[in-house]
Amino acid sequence: MSSEIVYRTAEKKDEEGVLEFLREHYYTDEPLSKNDGYHDAEYEDFSVGLIKGGTSTVAVLNGQIVGVRLALPDRKDNQVSAAFNKKPTSAYERIFGLVNVLETRSNVFERYKVDLVMQRHGLGVRRNFRGQGIAKRLLEENMKLAKEKGFSVYACDCTSLYSARLCENLGMKQTATLEFTEYCDENGSPYYNPEPPHDLARSYVKRL
DSSP states (O other): OOSOEOOOOGGGGGGHHHHHHIIITTTTTTTTHHTTTOOOOHHHHHHHHHHGOOOOOEEEEEEEEEEEEEEEEGGGOOOOGGGSSSSSSHHHHHHHHHHHHHHHHOOHHHHTSSSSSEEEEEEEGGGGGGSHHHHHHHHHHHHHHHHHOOOEEEEEEESHHHHHHHHHTTTOOEEEEEEEEGGTTTSSSSSOOOOTTEEEEEEEEOOO
């Protein structure tokens, strides 16, 4: 058996493995999901559904998924997060509502004068494989994939300080921030209060 990690475009055959990965190694550790403590089937369906678009990347070792980079095309006239600009009624709407605020501030389409960007949805590495540079490689490979598909701008919304640092290390430009205490319900209570060091959400962009 090979001991070399293979980085490739996620395919339909990966859907079950990606779902298992998300449940065991992403939702349990991503700051907002961990804080929310939810298991949201609608959010899972959306995430796994991104695979069919051919814009996500997986890291595979001996048939096991050890890392995932989910991404999707986002269009100026059909921005995914813009559909969640109302008061959320579910965990799925809650996370995308925050993303909508952040992406509105980032204003990537006007800032870079484009109608289409590759947007990061999620990035994670299997717990016992962390610290080996897999996340960085996943992001680099996904940027290559985006460029091959004709994207000129690559965007990341980061709710984790660790993913924000990774974006900075890859030369991405910070375009917006949102303190978690700014995103509140009708009573003024923040929807999220993640554990330190995750202090705020950040958007990053890079020209490809």
